[in-house]
Amino acid sequence: MAVRPFPVAVLLVALLVSPVHVAATCKIGKIAELPVTMNGLRPMVSAKINGEDAQFIADSGAFFSVIAPASAAEYKLRTEPAPFHLTLRGVGGSAEALITTVKVFTLVGVPIHNVQFVVGGSDPGGGAVGLLGQNVLRLADVEYDLSNGAIRLLKPDGCGKSVMAYWSKPDQPYSVIDIAWATPTAPHTTATAFVNGAKIQILFDTGAATSVLNLRAAERAGVKTDSEGVVKTNLSQGIGSHAMQTWIAPFASFKIGDEEIRNTKLRIGETGIREADMLIGADFFLSHRIYVASSQRKLYFTYNGGPVFNLKASAPPPVAESGGADAGAAGNAGATGTAGAAAIGSQGPAGGSATTADKSAASTVAGDDLSGAAGGSAPPSNEPLPPAIPAGQPTDAAGFSRRGTAFAARRDFPHAIADLTRACELAPTEPEYFFERGKVYLGNRQPVLAMSDFDQVLKLKPDHVPALLSRAALRIARREGAGDAREGEIIADLDKASAAAAREADLRLELGNLYARAGAFKPAIAQYDLWLDKHPRDVKAVDALAWRCRMRGLLGEDLDKALADCNRAVRERPDAGFFRDSRGLVYLRLRNFDKAIPDYDAVLRVQPKHAWALYGRGLAKLGKGMVAEGQADIAASKAVNPRAAEEAAKRGLTP
Numbered sequence: 001m002a003v004r005p006f007p008v009a010v011l012l013v014a015l016l017v018s019p020v021h022v023a024a025t026c027k028i029g030k031i032a033e034l035p036v037t038m039n040g041l042r043p044m045v046s047a048k049i050n051g052e053d054a055q056f057i058a059d060s061g062a063f064f065s066v067i068a069p070a071s072a073a074e075y076k077l078r079t080e081p082a083p084f085h086l087t088l089r090g091v092g093g094s095a096e097a098l099i100t101t102v103k104v105f106t107l108v109g110v111p112i113h114n115v116q117f118v119v120g121g122s123d124p125g126g127g128a129v130g131l132l133g134q135n136v137l138r139l140a141d142v143e144y145d146l147s148n149g150a151i152r153l154l155k156p157d158g159c160g161k162s163v164m165a166y167w168s169k170p171d172q173p174y175s176v177i178d179i180a181w182a183t184p185t186a187p188h189t190t191a192t193a194f195v196n197g198a199k200i201q202i203l204f205d206t207g208a209a210t211s212v213l214n215l216r217a218a219e220r221a222g223v224k225t226d227s228e229g230v231v232k233t234n235l236s237q238g239i240g241s242h243a244m245q246t247w248i249a250p251f252a253s254f255k256i257g258d259e260e261i262r263n264t265k266l267r268i269g270e271t272g273i274r275e276a277d278m279l280i281g282a283d284f285f286l287s288h289r290i291y292v293a294s295s296q297r298k299l300y301f302t303y304n305g306g307p308v309f310n311l312k313a314s315a316p317p318p319v320a321e322s323g324g325a326d327a328g329a330a331g332n333a334g335a336t337g338t339a340g341a342a343a344i345g346s347q348g349p350a351g352g353s354a355t356t357a358d359k360s361a362a363s364t365v366a367g368d369d370l371s372g373a374a375g376g377s378a379p380p381s382n383e384p385l386p387p388a389i390p391a392g393q394p395t396d397a398a399g400f401s402r403r404g405t406a407f408a409a410r411r412d413f414p415h416a417i418a419d420l421t422r423a424c425e426l427a428p429t430e431p432e433y434f435f436e437r438g439k440v441y442l443g444n445r446q447p448v449l450a451m452s453d454f455d456q457v458l459k460l461k462p463d464h465v466p467a468l469l470s471r472a473a474l475r476i477a478r479r480e481g482a483g484d485a486r487e488g489e490i491i492a493d494l495d496k497a498s499a500a501a502a503r504e505a506d507l508r509l510e511l512g513n514l515y516a517r518a519g520a521f522k523p524a525i526a527q528y529d530l531w532l533d534k535h536p537r538d539v540k541a542v543d544a545l546a547w548r549c550r551m552r553g554l555l556g557e558d559l560d561k562a563l564a565d566c567n568r569a570v571r572e573r574p575d576a577g578f579f580r581d582s583r584g585l586v587y588l589r590l591r592n593f594d595k596a597i598p599d600y601d602a603v604l605r606v607q608p609k610h611a612w613a614l615y616g617r618g619l620a621k622l623g624k625g626m627v628a629e630g631q632a633d634i635a636a637s638k639a640v641n642p643r644a645a646e647e648a649a650k651r652g653l654t655p
Contacts, residue, residue, distance in 0.1 A: 026159040028166065031140055032108050034058065034151040037402050037436075038409040039126045041209035041282045041310060043146055047132075048106035049075045054129045058151055059207030060144075061279065062133030063187050067117045070534040071129035072100055074504040079119050096120055107136075122539040123506040124207075127466065131207055134187040144206065144290040146282065147304050147410070149402025156295050164293045165300040174302045175257030182294060189292050190276055191299060193256040195266070196221035202256070203276035204290070204299070210267055210281045210310045212246065217277035218268045223249045225268070233267070244269045256280075257301070261308060283310035286410050306410050394419070397427035405436055413444035431460040435467050447474055468497040469510060476517045490518045498527070504534045509544055521551040542572040542579075550582040553589055554651050562586045577603045581613050584620075588653070593620040611641035615648055622655055630655070 036043045036058060043058040052075060056065070072079055079098040097120040105115035117130065124131060141164070143152040156164070165174040180190045189204040195213065198221040215225070223230065229250040246269035254261045271279060287308045291300040394400045404419030420437035427433060438453030451474055457467040472493040475486050498511055512527030528548040535541055546569040552562035566583035573579060584599035600617035603610050618633030634655065638645050648654070 026162040027157040028159070029155040029157065031153040031155050032110075034108060034153070035398065035402055036146055036149050036151055036406075038146065038149070038282075038286075038405040039128075041286075041409055042124075042126045042128065043151070043206050043282060043285075044126070044128060045107075045132055045151070048104070048111075049077070049102050049129070050104050051106075055127050056130050056132040057124050057126070057128045057207055058137065059131040059133055059205070060137055060142075060189060061203060061205030061207045062131040064118050064135050065131060065133040066121060067100060067119050067130035068121065068123045068506075069098075069119055070123055070504040070506065072098075072119045073534060074502045075129070077102065077119070082118065122537075123535060125506060127507075134182075138182055138187050138294065141294055142292045144285050144292070146206075146285045147287075147289065147403075147406045149399065149406055154291075156293070159295065161296070163300065164291045164296065164298070165289075165302055166291075167289060168302050172302060173258070174300055175259050176298055176300050177257040179292070179294075179297055179299045181297060186275070188275060189299065191256075193254065193278065195254055195278075196223070196252050198222075200277035201275070202278045202280050203273065204285075204292070205279045206282050206285055208279040208281035210283050211279060212244075212271055212281065213266050213268045213278045214271045214273065215268055218249060218266075221251065223251060223268070225249075230268075244271065259301075259303060264309070266309060281310075282409075284308060286406060306412065397423040397430065397433060400426065401433050401436055404440070408436075408440045408443060411443070413440055416440045417444065429460060431457040431464055431467070434460070435464065435470075438467070438470065442470075442474070447478070450474060463496065463500040465497045465500050465507065468493045468500075469507065469514060472497070472514055472518070476514065487518065491515075491520055491523075494518065494520070494523070498523075503530055506531070506535070509535075509540060512544065512547060516547060516551060521555050524548075525551050542569050545569045546576070546579045546582055549586060550578075553582060553585040556589050556652065559586055559589050563590070575606075577606055577610070577613075581610070581616070584613065584616050588616050588620055588623075591623060593623040596620040597624075609636075609640045611637045611644035612648075614640065615644050616653075619653060619655065 034045050036045060038044070044055050045058050047054050047056055054071075054075070059066075067075075067077070069079075077100040079100045082097040082099045097118050100117050100119050102115045102117060104111050104113055106112070137151070137153075139153050141154045141156055143150075143154055145152065156162075163174070163176070165176070168174045177191045180186075182188070191202055191204075193200055193202045195217065198217070200213070200217045200220075213221075218224070225232075225247050227249065231248045233246050233248050246267050248265050249268050250263075250265050252263065254264055254266065273279065287304050287306050288301045289304060293300065394403055400419045400423040404416045404423060407413070407416035407419060417437065417440055420433060420440060423430075423433040424437060434453045434456045438450045438457065441447070441450035441453060451471065454467045454471040454474070457464050458471070461467075472490050475490045475493075479486065479490075494511060494514055497507075501507055501511070508527050508531035512524045512531060515521070515524035515527060525548055528544050528551070532541060532544050532548070535544075545565040549562045549565035549569065552558045552565075563583070563586050566579060566586055569576070569579040570583055580599040580602045584596045584603070587593070587596035587599065597617055597620045600613045600620065603613040604617070607613070614633045614637035618630045618637060621627075621630035621633060623630075634645070
């Protein structure tokens with residue numbers, strides 16, 4: 001069986017419209033405009049699979065369109081072996097691949113019959129069922145206008161050497177770079193750039209939330225993970241089953257085309273991508289408007305303003321008026337979904353904590369350290385620039401919402417709120433616009449307004465699962481920060497979300513985390529069971545195993561199963577403090593003090609004031625008859641956080 005190409009003829013016949021502009025020598029026909037809603041740094045495109053709504057991440061780094069295995073099961077798609085032992089390879093390693101055929105795949109309102117997808121890899125998260133890859137995005141020339149909520153498939157005619165940055169005004173500079181020829185086996189958009197003067201190969205990848213330079217290229221540019229100023233940051237995930245450790249590192253310059261950013265910082269990590277030294281991610285796409293002129297083998301771009309590279313380690317949890325929720329082990333165990341997962345009975349080291357503010361791309365672009373970001377070469381020919389496809393003020397609620405989510409992705413919250421408020425005014429019965437604004441209010445640390453929007457969503461659509469999860473997460477954050485005990489309301493929202501979600505849904509992991517934070521440990525375990533059954537090789541599986549281990553450890557039940565889960569998690573990530581702390585708890589329950597103490601020691605070497613590890617080690621030492629040392633640890637734990645001892649006592653863990 002061969003993998004068939006995307007049925008381009010159907011899309012061309014159905015969507016080709018009048019030329020955007022007819023100049024003397026150059027016409028640009030618009031094949032299709034894909035509306036894009038930014039979910040954080042994920043560019044989401046709506047589609048239908050056999051009549052059922054589905055969200056895909058527009059991923060220019062994917063060679064073919066992909067559906068996650070659990071999503072294929074959810075949509076009842078039949079899979080069969082892929083030809084030629086096809087495997088998926090990307091950040092986090094490789095994954096086995098299958099093939100499925102969607103009888104009717106609907107994109108921008110056009111039903112297309114018998115469309116093939118590759119099935120494999122980790123779930124992309126964020127509510128996406130899969131990736132929309134290069135077999136769609138390279139139908140013709142493609143324009144990425146994410147800041148205005150659009151990806152456009154364009155068909156040039158007679159443009160020759162015309163400048164294709166057609167939207168740029170006469171006084172607006174642009175850059176142009178050569179790109180490699182795309183082939184069926186190498187369809188990606190690749191080019192060259194320079195880091196500290198060293199030449200690197202770059203791959204334009206909208207599926208990568210943030211741009212990442214691989215470690216070997218960083219070393220060629222004179223920067224290693226132990227160099228001065230390099231800060232270890234969070235784990236990143238891709239299609240493979242392993243997480244990627246990343247660092248934020250200072251560089252003297254990054255140059256692409258005529259744009260150079262000086263004294264900047266870049267994210268570095270072992271990407272595992274053979275085709276390129278650096279992934280140019282959605283953060284770069286949001287700060288630029290980009291035209292990939294495959295017809296010319298060139299790429300044109302203009303700078304929109306704002307940060308070029310997103311250096312934020314991870315999204316913060318919701319914050320209540322009186323203080324923030326304890327993020328706990330979220331960074332270490334892998335935050336997921338709407339609110340991440342705070343630790344239960346653990347202060348887990350915040351492996352994903354944000355770095356301190358810096359004068360990197362965010363400031364140098366707007367300051368004196370940017371050379372040429374607003375500069376560009378003269379047009380390569382005298383042929384006129386076609387005028388832009390209108391990308392000014394939106395005219396409807398959907399347009400305001402898409403632009404608002406793009407502002408939010410760039411953390412421009414005031415403009416995001418303004419646009420989303422206009423969308424809510426224009427379409428007051430559409431729950432999605434209130435939900436998007438609620439998320440922005442959370443990002444802008446306005447939880448009262450966020451809660452009001454989530455309430456409104458659920459008035460309009462009582463089974464809106466993301467809003468149920470978000471409202472529950474916010475109530476948990478308020479309870480953790482201010483002692484507001486609204487257990488019944490929290491559990492009611494989670495139960496309703498669980499009843500409405502598909503058994504295979506990726507959000508089962510988030511549900512488990514939220515039940516855990518709410519103190520409902522048995523329902524949490526049930527959610528982890530469901531998720532792990534459908535996502536056994538997912539990159540997040542190790543986190544789910546660690547959480548299930550901890551829930552059983554706190555309950556003191558099924559300890560052999562708990563230990564098996566924790567052992568698997570620790571083998572995968574031995575430096576994850578949350579995993580070691582959880583296994584120490586299980587050993588403590590089993591009265592295997594000789595093994596509990598080394599796990600707690602490992603946590604405390606990194607976080608000397610980890611209250612739960614101190615308390616657990618104290619109990620283990622008391623169990624071994626080391627009275628003075630045990631009492632000292634317990635006293636130190638109570639000095640750091642008295643609640644740890646109180647929570648432990650509720651679970652029967654007392655001296």
